[in-house]
Amino acid sequence: MPHQHRQNWVRASSPPWRGLFWYITMSTQPATAANPAGAIGHVLEFEKPLAKMEQEIQRLETLQAESGRDYSEVITTIREQLQNALRQSYANLTAVETVAVARHPRRPLVRDYIRLIAEDFCELHGDKLYGDDHAVVCGFARLAGHRVMLIGHQKGREWREKIEVNFGCAHPDGYRKALEKMKLAAKFNVPVVCLVDTPGAYPGVEAEERGIARAIAINLMEMSRLATPVVAVVVGEGGSGGALGLAVADQVAVLEHAYYSVISPEGCAGILWKSGEYAAQAAEALRLTAADLKRLDLIDAIIPEPLGAAHRNPEETAQNLATWIGKTLRDLRRLKPESLLRRRYDRWRKIGSFFVEGGKSEPGRTDTKPAKRARRPTKAAAVQPEA
Amino acid sequence: MPESISQPRRNVDVPEGLWIRCTQCSAMIYRRILEEELHVCPECGCHYRVDVRTRINQLNDPGTFEEFLPNLESSDPLEFSDRITYRERLAKVKAETGETEAMVVGKGFIKGRPLIMGVMNPFFIMGSMGAVVGEKVSAAAERAASESLPLLMVTCSGGARMMEGMVSLTQMAKTSAAVGRFDQAGGLYIVVMTDPTTAGVAASFAFLGDVILAEPGALIGFAGPRVIANTIKTTLPEGFQKAEFMLEHGFVDRIVHRRDLRSEIARIIDYCNK
Ligand SMILES: [Zn+2]
Numbered sequence: 001m002p003h004q005h006r007q008n009w010v011r012a013s014s015p016p017w018r019g020l021f022w023y024i025t026m027s028t029q030p031a032t033a034a035n036p037a038g039a040i041g042h043v044l045e046f047e048k049p050l051a052k053m054e055q056e057i058q059r060l061e062t063l064q065a066e067s068g069r070d071y072s073e074v075i076t077t078i079r080e081q082l083q084n085a086l087r088q089s090y091a092n093l094t095a096v097e098t099v100a101v102a103r104h105p106r107r108p109l110v111r112d113y114i115r116l117i118a119e120d121f122c123e124l125h126g127d128k129l130y131g132d133d134h135a136v137v138c139g140f141a142r143l144a145g146h147r148v149m150l151i152g153h154q155k156g157r158e159w160r161e162k163i164e165v166n167f168g169c170a171h172p173d174g175y176r177k178a179l180e181k182m183k184l185a186a187k188f189n190v191p192v193v194c195l196v197d198t199p200g201a202y203p204g205v206e207a208e209e210r211g212i213a214r215a216i217a218i219n220l221m222e223m224s225r226l227a228t229p230v231v232a233v234v235v236g237e238g239g240s241g242g243a244l245g246l247a248v249a250d251q252v253a254v255l256e257h258a259y260y261s262v263i264s265p266e267g268c269a270g271i272l273w274k275s276g277e278y279a280a281q282a283a284e285a286l287r288l289t290a291a292d293l294k295r296l297d298l299i300d301a302i303i304p305e306p307l308g309a310a311h312r313n314p315e316e317t318a319q320n321l322a323t324w325i326g327k328t329l330r331d332l333r334r335l336k337p338e339s340l341l342r343r344r345y346d347r348w349r350k351i352g353s354f355f356v357e358g359g360k361s362e363p364g365r366t367d368t369k370p371a372k373r374a375r376r377p378t379k380a381a382a383v384q385p386e387a
Numbered sequence: 388m389p390e391s392i393s394q395p396r397r398n399v400d401v402p403e404g405l406w407i408r409c410t411q412c413s414a415m416i417y418r419r420i421l422e423e424e425l426h427v428c429p430e431c432g433c434h435y436r437v438d439v440r441t442r443i444n445q446l447n448d449p450g451t452f453e454e455f456l457p458n459l460e461s462s463d464p465l466e467f468s469d470r471i472t473y474r475e476r477l478a479k480v481k482a483e484t485g486e487t488e489a490m491v492v493g494k495g496f497i498k499g500r501p502l503i504m505g506v507m508n509p510f511f512i513m514g515s516m517g518a519v520v521g522e523k524v525s526a527a528a529e530r531a532a533s534e535s536l537p538l539l540m541v542t543c544s545g546g547a548r549m550m551e552g553m554v555s556l557t558q559m560a561k562t563s564a565a566v567g568r569f570d571q572a573g574g575l576y577i578v579v580m581t582d583p584t585t586a587g588v589a590a591s592f593a594f595l596g597d598v599i600l601a602e603p604g605a606l607i608g609f610a611g612p613r614v615i616a617n618t619i620k621t622t623l624p625e626g627f628q629k630a631e632f633m634l635e636h637g638f639v640d641r642i643v644h645r646r647d648l649r650s651e652i653a654r655i656i657d658y659c660n661k
Binding site: 201203204205207208209210211212213214216217218220221222224225240241244245247248260261262263268271272273278281282285286287288293296298344345348349351352353354355356357358 | 458459460461462463464465467468469470518519521522525547549550551552553554555556557558559560561563564565566567568570571585586587589590591592593594595607608609610611614615618619623624627628636637638
């Protein structure tokens with residue numbers, strides 16, 4: 001039972017991390033949402049039958065090897081069933097299921113992508129002001145035929161690493177470190193690649209004391225005028241300002257099953273529904289999936305994930321990522337510096353212009369509405385009563 | 388939007404009636420005196436939140452303010468609905484405040500000095516930033532650049548407006564880019580942070596001022612205090628995230644009493660030769 005798990009972890013950890021853990025599960029909001037029932041769990045309910053099939057295939061394969069008997073026909077049948085089930089499940093993910101997939105414990109993390117697609121990674125530490133925030137990874141790399149400055153949030157895989165990288169929640173030092181490396185890249189005309197994967201910037205006393213708001217604001221401004229191509233991809237969680245602080249780019253993509261949101265569904269539910277129980281409704285209402293964001297013209301591209309999402313095939317996901325980055329950087333490098341910066345400014349200046357003048361429609365953009373999604377009952381979260 | 392900050396119905400955040408009890412020091416204040424004191428308690432100095440029109444009148448030379456983009460309204464791009472629809476929420480708050488959005492921008496004069504200014508309204512969905520606020524801030528920065536005038540932002544906001552989802556988050560980048568371009572053009576950008584200036588507004592155009600002033604006691608920060616208390620599971624230090632705390636930690640240039648704002652802004656404009 002996932003809740004049991006969480007509570008054990010909470011008890012086992014030292015006091016400062018105890019609260020942090022709640023932050024991770026409950027994300028950015030608040031006392032009223034401190035009900036674990038509303039949290040979007042790590043065990044994906046809709047994946048349980050799929051996992052059963054995968055186990056069965058494995059069991060039969062082992063049996064076949066040990067006994068010498070031929071089970072290949074059965075295995076093939078189950079495999080086909082599995083493929084169909086995967087196709088069906090992943091073609092119709094609800095918003096809250098997408099969030100759960102994006103937070104999947106086996107989903108590739110930024111350091112996995114570095115290992116899989118970056119050659120000769122030369123890590124560069126420190127913000128040269130205060131410290132070295134491990135939640136943000138920076139370094140030179142060769143990627144898809146380009147020399148780049150690779151920057152990303154690292155969420156951590158094992159418990160020890162999670163603590164070391166603060167669950168991917170950066171302090172001001174992380175954003176200043178990233179900007180320091182971006183400026184280095186710009187000086188030598190090296191393009192910047194940002195991989196976003198964070199529940200949000202760290203909400204703590206020290207983060208406030210060291211000016212987290214200012215650090216993010218400065219990144220937004222400086223990235224909007226950084227004199228080198230910048231691309232950003234949300235690879236897992238795109239958590240609010242902490243994500244945007246590394247995502248002001250010429251081109252922004254989101255992996256197919258990643259999400260990008262102004263607030264965590266749990267936090268939003270806690271504020272607007274007064275209970276974290278409504279996380280599934282909030283996730284739906286926030287339009288946080290890649291498909292919704294593309295429809296709203298807030299992102300430029302959706303990078304496909306293999307059947308059954310990135311955690312089933314990290315290599316293929318990484319290749320898709322590399323392909324998009326390679327192609328996008330090639331296009332951006334053709335632009336003259338002035339036109340690169342002019343286009344970037346225009347991209348952000350026009351973004352999300354969903355307003356009307358005294359009841360009249362603005363020409364062009366205001367008609368873009370997210371299509372009504374087919375709503376099927378949510379399996380990943382507890383069933384909620386109607387509001 | 389921090390939940391801890393409630394949304395008063397009236398346009399000035401003090402109780403109604405001829406006499407008013409200060410919510411901070413409990414002193415009884417005659418309403419007319421409070422207005423003369425610019426809605427600052429004469430006994431304890433508590434700076435009350437004021438609505439956008441009151442603030443504009445307090446700051447500008449009488450009759451000089453000219454609003455632009457007055458009629459922009461959200462087109463509800465997400466067709467958002469929680470317990471009520473966003474459209475209903477907007478209609479309700481419009482009726483309550485008589486405003487169409489959480490920010491007013493325009494050209495004004497402070498002690499004879501022309502400038503472009505934006506003022507946020509704490510009583511319009513917590514002064515939260517959606518597409519309209521983002522557009523107004525950006526347009527104001529561009530206007531200030533084209534007219535070579537200083538830009539003033541009086542901030543007061545709970546952050547990004549979650550009913551506009553990612554549309555509101557992207558406004559952080561949009562406004563920061565616009566302010567960045569104004570900065571490159573050599574413009575002077577003054578920010579006055581008032582209670583509260585938090586989250587997505589703090590982490591974008593508010594903290595990008597060349598000079599950052601703050602009213603005494605204003606809540607200034609990124610994460611809401613309750614979120615942080617919930618995260619670290621201990622009580623927060625005294626005065627945490629107040630203007631004085633931000634001054635102490637080096638993120639605010641000056642704390643200015645409301646009655647001195649006009650002269651302080653004029654002084655900075657003069658020093659910067661703008
Ligand atoms: Zn008082």
